[in-house]
Amino acid sequence: MTKDPIDKLLDDAQSGKSLFQNREVLHYSFIPNIILHREDEQKKVTQSLLPLLKKSRPSNLLVYGKPGVGKTLVVKKVLDKIQERVKDNSFPIHLLYANSKEETTLYGLLVKLGGQLGLKGKQLPSTGLSISEVFNRIIAKIEEDELNTVFVVDEIDFLAELISKSGKDILYSLTRANERLKKGTLTLIGISNDLTFKERLDPRVLSSMSEEEIVFTNYTVEQIKEILEERIKVAFIPNSVEAAALNLCSAMSGQEHGDARRAIDLLRVAGEMAEREQSDTVKEDHIRRASLKMEEDKETTALNSYPLHEKLLILAVMKAGGNTTGEIYQSYKNLCKITRQKELTQRRITQMLSEIEMTGLITGKIIHQGMHGRTKKFNLTLNADTVKKAFKEDLTLEDLV
């Protein structure tokens, strides 16, 4: 494996020797060849896509499973293989992959897909057109080049959410696009974390979307351990991860949802930590500290990425911890005065509060106080120091913390 030369130099300078022999393996998505415990699923996915080899359109496909159980990995691997098979025989298959979580809007998602089809610049501007226009251009392109396309839409539940907001029925159009296509085909593969997502779907879409369904089960702790072992073999130099560390790592991320991605990330961070400390092995303690560090980093970046008023609001929650919306709003208005910001309406504040609540930085609890009405009490879930540290760099907030 080639290694970034800068990395290599820095590594050598730092410690003389590295714990790693191939770092990349410890990035979950980089090594699609290492997939364990997913033989059944691989088989099923392949089977349902088999018609592609026979030059016809396979059924649309829905794939379910919790995060980090290898859904995307398996789908990508199967499609890669299929693509390789048909590469030479004048039956090109185009793979389009988009993640609905990364593209925040419907428009963005379509543009991303279109871009992978080779539409660019003037043909597909990143703004300005109507959604149906973009859609038509994609269809036109498929038809014109007689393409056989497979749309892989990751986290399709998010897409469904966007659609329900805007009222545009793109999923329906997508699933029925084949009826419009004279040449070329379009297959939709939806990947969803949410097993209940189906119920919220338009029945018309549902019937054509879920022609086939595959459910991925969670990994067990045991399986996660094997997955980690497999990666360790490639990633680390031999005998540099202690058994206790491995056990802890798989237990920590395995017990909850069987999330292999988290386990691998954790191992990587722990490894880097151990290396930096010039330790010869990755120990249990490294895993523990890595887990804490990841948690804290996540919080800090989340805090920093909020816009000003959300930050003020978090400070207000901190000051008026455990208090009702009304009190927090007062506290927030004070902060606005101090920082000379225009204060927003309470309606917006409640909305922001529930947005922040969704990310888990604060928790809210609805309480009924009889005569004294209904309100929601919010609490910070992280400790105040983390917040202070994170906000210190923000100039407008400097003197508040």
Add this chain to the structure above:
DNA sequence: CCTCCACAGGAACTGATGGCGT
């Protein structure tokens, strides 16, 4: 048993941004 509080949270709208087609 009824009342009435203090908000929750939905819906519809506005104005700004950015970029299209013609």
Add this chain to the structure above:
DNA sequence: ACGCCATCAGTTCCTGTGGAGG
């Protein structure tokens, strides 16, 4: 040059509600 389209942050107006206190 003009109208149009999507999106985002924010506003205005609104209806709904569990239960303490009367």
